[in-house]
Each structure stands twice: as structure tokens, then as C-alpha cells.
Amino acid sequence: MKKYDILIIGSGLAGVSTALELSKNYKIALVTKKKLEDSNSYLAQGGINVLKDKSDRKTFIEDTLKAGHYKNNLQAVEKMVDMSQAAINFLLDLGVEFTKKNGDFDYAREGGHSIARGLHIDDEIGKGILDVLYKRLRERANIEIFEDTPIVDLIVNKGKCYGARSLDKIFISTNVVLATGGLGGLFDRSTNFPHICGDGYAMAIKNGVKLKDISYIQFHPTSLYEEGAERQFLISESARGEGALLLNHKKERFTDEMKPRDIVAKAILREMKKEKVNFEYLSMKPLGEDKIPKRFPMIFKELKDRKIDARYENIPVVPCQHYTMGGIECDIKGRTNIEGLFAVGEAGNVGIHGSNRLACNSLLECVVFGRLLADYLNENKLEDRKIDFQIDAGKIDKEKDRLIIFERIREDERAKANSN
16 A cells, blocks of 8 residues: 555546646656556647637637537636647647747648647657656656556545555555546547546546536547557548548548548548448548658558558548547546546546547647646645545456446436437
């Protein structure tokens, strides 16, 4: 049994941003299910949004609200936009280097954006950011990292959180941060790592933690169509932002490629049904054969490894599960209805995304709200409490957890249907 000032569960950008913003005087444990790099944040390709200048504020907010079908929390969206430049400066100060063009930031545009406002690192924004942040994390003497340590449950008693437990360890802390990501691993086809399968949601449900809009699940329009893959390979939305086109089997365009993700995904599914096929095509050829490997080196290589040359061939694509907009209900400081339990990133639901996420807002959300949560804990960390109850032994039932999550999704769907 180990005791910490703050326990962070998850090693994606949300959890790591929180850890690096916290006071160095705190004793912190960061626990992750696999290795640090095995987070969905690490897989991110496109970019991270930033407010370019004051004239963009109204448009940035409106783009986010429109993509989310105006079901967003306006206060949270405004906070994210207003703190976006500080978030980028935080990353720059840690040593992150974004792609530049002629000495200035090179902004990418994705679907649903009125202008290009996404900073990128070629086509591996997640890896580019987190390789730097993981190095900084390992330099912090006050942060103890536990890899290959799946958390099986929270320690909650009478509405208060006291820590969490794995199969063989008990972590005691009256300040616990759930940064466990989404639930893509529950689906047959997902761009997520298969081990990221809603653990945080299952623990929340079993311990009386409130969830909100858990049925809001995003399907990315353009994952590579391939059978038998453990994880579907994503073709970044930035490719369409640079001019890539969606084509049917007659090599005809059938939709506006720059609409928000849910609209484009539905258009692809309609076309598939119309043509009675299992996929449609993405053509990157309009970018030009020189630009494709330079602007999208990782995607180009991955496709070449699969015997597809994006310079000359169309790419078979299909929508698949990608992101969870709903999650553990929390405020802008990450607080849940359980004292001492916080949520951040995709695990939480502060209301940024509404019913559909605008591209490049997820990484920004992680940094902005991870730092806000850390700032709150720097001022308001809960003191230790006496544990006068029995802590159950660790055990795991993945199938039971899966059923619990899907039942809650169905409940949320029914509630929304009845309210319309």
C-alpha cells in the first residue's frame, strides 16, 4: 500500500499535462495500463487548435458549437478558446517544436473549420508532443511512474474517493485524477488502441460517479479499409484539408469533404449502401506527388507498407469508431460528484464537444483542462483522510464491465430519444 498526494490514472496528453503543471512539492503517482506511449493521444495525426488572433475568437467558438450541433457547454468552449494560446506556450516552454513554414507556424485546416488554425508536427502531432512531455515527466523526481499496471477499481466510500487499486497494488490518495481515455477497444473497428476500452467509465458507473452524454460517440470518416486489423489505421482529416477528395467506385465525388466529421461519415455510409460496397475511396492525388510524402510522411510510409502508393492510387476508406464526446461529468476544474475524484480529457465530459467533436480540439482540451485541474489542486489539494473501512481485493471482469458500459450507453440513447 503506497500513499500519494495525487494519483493520476492514464498516460495520455490529459494526464501528463496535469502532472507537469502540478507543484513539484507534491508526491505524485502516474499509473498507466500499458507503456506510457500506449495512449490514444500518441496516435493523433492532425493537429492542435489555437486561437490565431482576437479576430478569430468568435469564429473559433462558432465552429466548435456548430460541429457539436450546439449541444456544447458554451462557458467551457469559451474557456478553451481563450486559454489556447497559453496552452501552446506551455508546450513550447517544455520543448515541443511545431512544424513551421518560412519561419512561422504552419497551420492545417480540417473539416468544420472556417480557417486553418491547427498547429501540426508533420502528420504525427501526438507523438511529437508526447515524446517531449514523457521526457520531462521522467525528469521530475516527485513523479513516480507505474507502467503495465491496470487499475481495476476506485476506492470510494460514502461519496469520497480514497485512491485506487490494481490487481496487486493499492494506491492511497484523496486526490485521484481519471485520465483513462475513451472506449474504442469495445468496438470491432476502432482507431483506438484495443486496451483502451472504457475502464474509467466502468469504474465510475460501479462507484456512483455521474456520467453525461455517454452515447455521443464519434466515427471518423476515413480509416483505412482492411480486414483483420487489430486497430484501424487513420487517414488524417488534414489530408482533406490539403485537398484530398472522397470518391465512389465510379471515381465520382459525392460529398463536401470539409464538413464536420459526423456529416462526412454519414455521407460515406450512404454512398456505400447505395453502391452496395464495403468502402469508398480517398484520393490524395490532388495534393501532387511531391507534396504527399513531405506533408504526410508517416501516412505515406504506412500506406506504402500496405502496398498502397498514395501518389498514384486511391485509398479504400470506411468510417469507424474514433472518439467519445460524452464521459464522466465534470466542471472546468475537473471536479466530479465524488469528493476527491477528478476527470480530464476524453475520460471526462466538461461539455466542449457537444454531440460531435471538431477536429483538433481534443488535444487542446487535454492541455487546457489538464492545466486548470492542476492549478486547482495546487491551491485546493485535499488532505489525507483516515481509512476506517475494508478495501476489497483487486479483481477484474472485463465482460461484466463491457456490459455495464453498453447498458449505460443504451440508457442514454433512450433518454435522449424520449426527450426529443
